[in-house]
Amino acid sequence: MNFNLTPKERQELWSQLLLQLENYYAHTSELPVSPQLDREKIIALVEKHSLSQGIAHQQAINHVVEGLAQYAVHTPHPMYFGLFNPRSTFPGILADAITATFNPQMAAWSHNPFANEVENFLVRELGEKFGFPKEKIDGVFAGGGAEANLTAVLCALNHQFPEYANTGLAGIGKKPVMYCSAESHHSVIRAGRICGLGLDAVRPIPVDDKQRMQPGRLAQQIDKDLSDGYFPFMAIATAGATGTGAIDPIPEIANLTERYGLWLHVDAAYGGAVILDEEKKHLLQGIDRAHSITFDAHKWLSAPMGAAMFLTREPEILSRSFRITADYMPKEAQSMPVTDPFTHSIQWSRRFTGLKLYLSVLFFGWEGYGQMINRQNQIGDFLKEELRKNGWKMYNDTELPIACFMDPRYQQTAGFARAVCDKVLQSGKAWISVYPVGGVETLRACITNYASGEEEILKLVTLLNACHREYQKSMS
Structure with missing residues (x-):
C-alpha cells in the first residue's frame, strides 16, 4: 500500500479537489443556507462505504465533499446571520492546507522555530493593539475561546495562590470565588467546573437594561463574599456578549478589581476585533487594564476554525501555571532565550494555529x-x-x-x-x-x-x- 500515492495521482487529486472547492467557495450563495435534518439519511450516507478496504481515491473525495455540501449549515453563505461563524478568508484556507502539508509540531520551539516565532509575533502585535506594555506582553494560541478562558482562570488561580500549581485547591484555606456577567459565555462557567472550583464558585452578576454587568452589584457581591469568608480572586468582563453584543463597563470593573486585588480577565473573543476599527475602538476603553484577554481570530477576523488567543500582560504567569519538564522532549534550544510551548499552555501537541491569521x-x-x-x-x-x-x-x-x-x-x-x-x-x-x-x-x-x-x-x-x-x- 503506497500511502504517499504517486506524483501523478497526487496532482490529479489536487487538481480535481481545487475545482470542487473553488466551485463551493464561488457559489456558496446558490446553496440552501441550512439542510433538512434527517439523521437516518445522514448516517446512511456516512456509512455508505465499508471501511474494511479502501475505495477509489476520487470517489472518496467526492463522497466527503458532497456530504458536506448536502448536510451542513453553510456558515460561509452571505445569508447566514447566526453565531460568530464567518466566511473564512481565502489566505486562511490556504494556510490550513500549508499547515496540513508541513504538519509542524508546535510543542517544542526547536522543531518549528519559524512557526513558533510567527505566533509570538502575532501575540505581540495584538497585545500592543489592546494597549498592553510592549515589554510585558505574553500569550498563546488556543483551539477556541473556551480554552483561552480556562487558561485565564488557571492563570488567575496561580497568580493569587502561588502554591496552587503544587497543592491544588486543597492547599487554599478559603474557598476561591470568581465573578462574571449573567450574559457571559457559558465557557466561563464551565471553566469553574473544570478547574475544580465548582459551579457554585462562579458568581453571575446581574446586568442592566443594556445587558451589561452592573459594577455596583459586583461590588456588593464581593463585599458579601468577603464577609462570608470566601476569597474573591477574579472578575471576568465580557466585550461582545454572544447573545446581545453587550460590552461590560470595563473601566468601572477595572477600578473594582484594582481596589479588591482581583485578576481582571476580558473575554473579547468576538468584540475584541473592534479594536481595529478606528471609529469604534473606543468601545474597548479600559481593556489595557486587564491582566488577560481572550480573543478569537476565527470570529470577526474570519480565520478558519479554530484560532483563539490568550493574551496577558503578566509575562511569567503562563510558565508558572504550565511549566513542566519532560526528558524525552527536544533540547536543541535549551541554551537559547526561548520558550517551548508545551511548558506554556494547556495543549502539548498541536498544529500551527497562527498561520491562518498570519497569512491573512x-x-x-x-x-x-x-x-x-x-x-x-x-x-x-x-x-x-x-x-x-x-x-x-x-x-x-x-x-x-x-x-x-x-x-x-x-x-x-x-x-x-x-x-x-x-x-x-x-x-x-x-x-x-x-x-x-x-x-x-x-x-x-x-x-x-x-x-x-x-x-x-x-x-x-x-x-x-x-x-x-x-x-x-x-x-x-
Missing part, C-alpha cells in the same frame, strides 16, 4: 481588517434601520452588528419568535436564531460574513416579513 494579515494588513470590520458595523446599522422601518423593535442596545428584535405586539406571545425563526430556517434562504433579552424571546441576526451587504439585508427583512405574515395566517 500578510495579504490584507491590519488596515484592511479595520476596513472590513468598519464595513460590517455599517451593515449592522443598516440591518437595524431596515428592521425598525418594517415595524420590528430592537431589544438589545449595542454598537456591534448584532440585532435582537421582535414585533412588540407579540413580545408576550409564547412561541412567536421560535415559529418565525423555524419558518426562516425551513425556507433555506437564511439562518437566524432566537435569544431571550430582558424576559422577551427575540429573533437574533448578526453580521458575521464580509460578503454580506445591503442586498442580503433587504432579502432578510423581506423574508422575515413574509414569515411573519405566514404566522399570522396560521393563527387566524
Whole structure:
C-alpha cells in the first residue's frame, strides 16, 4: 500500500479537489443556507462505504465533499446571520492546507522555530493593539475561546495562590470565588467546573437594561463574599456578549478589581476585533487594564476554525501555571532565550494555529481588517434601520452588528419568535436564531460574513416579513 500515492495521482487529486472547492467557495450563495435534518439519511450516507478496504481515491473525495455540501449549515453563505461563524478568508484556507502539508509540531520551539516565532509575533502585535506594555506582553494560541478562558482562570488561580500549581485547591484555606456577567459565555462557567472550583464558585452578576454587568452589584457581591469568608480572586468582563453584543463597563470593573486585588480577565473573543476599527475602538476603553484577554481570530477576523488567543500582560504567569519538564522532549534550544510551548499552555501537541491569521494579515494588513470590520458595523446599522422601518423593535442596545428584535405586539406571545425563526430556517434562504433579552424571546441576526451587504439585508427583512405574515395566517 503506497500511502504517499504517486506524483501523478497526487496532482490529479489536487487538481480535481481545487475545482470542487473553488466551485463551493464561488457559489456558496446558490446553496440552501441550512439542510433538512434527517439523521437516518445522514448516517446512511456516512456509512455508505465499508471501511474494511479502501475505495477509489476520487470517489472518496467526492463522497466527503458532497456530504458536506448536502448536510451542513453553510456558515460561509452571505445569508447566514447566526453565531460568530464567518466566511473564512481565502489566505486562511490556504494556510490550513500549508499547515496540513508541513504538519509542524508546535510543542517544542526547536522543531518549528519559524512557526513558533510567527505566533509570538502575532501575540505581540495584538497585545500592543489592546494597549498592553510592549515589554510585558505574553500569550498563546488556543483551539477556541473556551480554552483561552480556562487558561485565564488557571492563570488567575496561580497568580493569587502561588502554591496552587503544587497543592491544588486543597492547599487554599478559603474557598476561591470568581465573578462574571449573567450574559457571559457559558465557557466561563464551565471553566469553574473544570478547574475544580465548582459551579457554585462562579458568581453571575446581574446586568442592566443594556445587558451589561452592573459594577455596583459586583461590588456588593464581593463585599458579601468577603464577609462570608470566601476569597474573591477574579472578575471576568465580557466585550461582545454572544447573545446581545453587550460590552461590560470595563473601566468601572477595572477600578473594582484594582481596589479588591482581583485578576481582571476580558473575554473579547468576538468584540475584541473592534479594536481595529478606528471609529469604534473606543468601545474597548479600559481593556489595557486587564491582566488577560481572550480573543478569537476565527470570529470577526474570519480565520478558519479554530484560532483563539490568550493574551496577558503578566509575562511569567503562563510558565508558572504550565511549566513542566519532560526528558524525552527536544533540547536543541535549551541554551537559547526561548520558550517551548508545551511548558506554556494547556495543549502539548498541536498544529500551527497562527498561520491562518498570519497569512491573512500578510495579504490584507491590519488596515484592511479595520476596513472590513468598519464595513460590517455599517451593515449592522443598516440591518437595524431596515428592521425598525418594517415595524420590528430592537431589544438589545449595542454598537456591534448584532440585532435582537421582535414585533412588540407579540413580545408576550409564547412561541412567536421560535415559529418565525423555524419558518426562516425551513425556507433555506437564511439562518437566524432566537435569544431571550430582558424576559422577551427575540429573533437574533448578526453580521458575521464580509460578503454580506445591503442586498442580503433587504432579502432578510423581506423574508422575515413574509414569515411573519405566514404566522399570522396560521393563527387566524
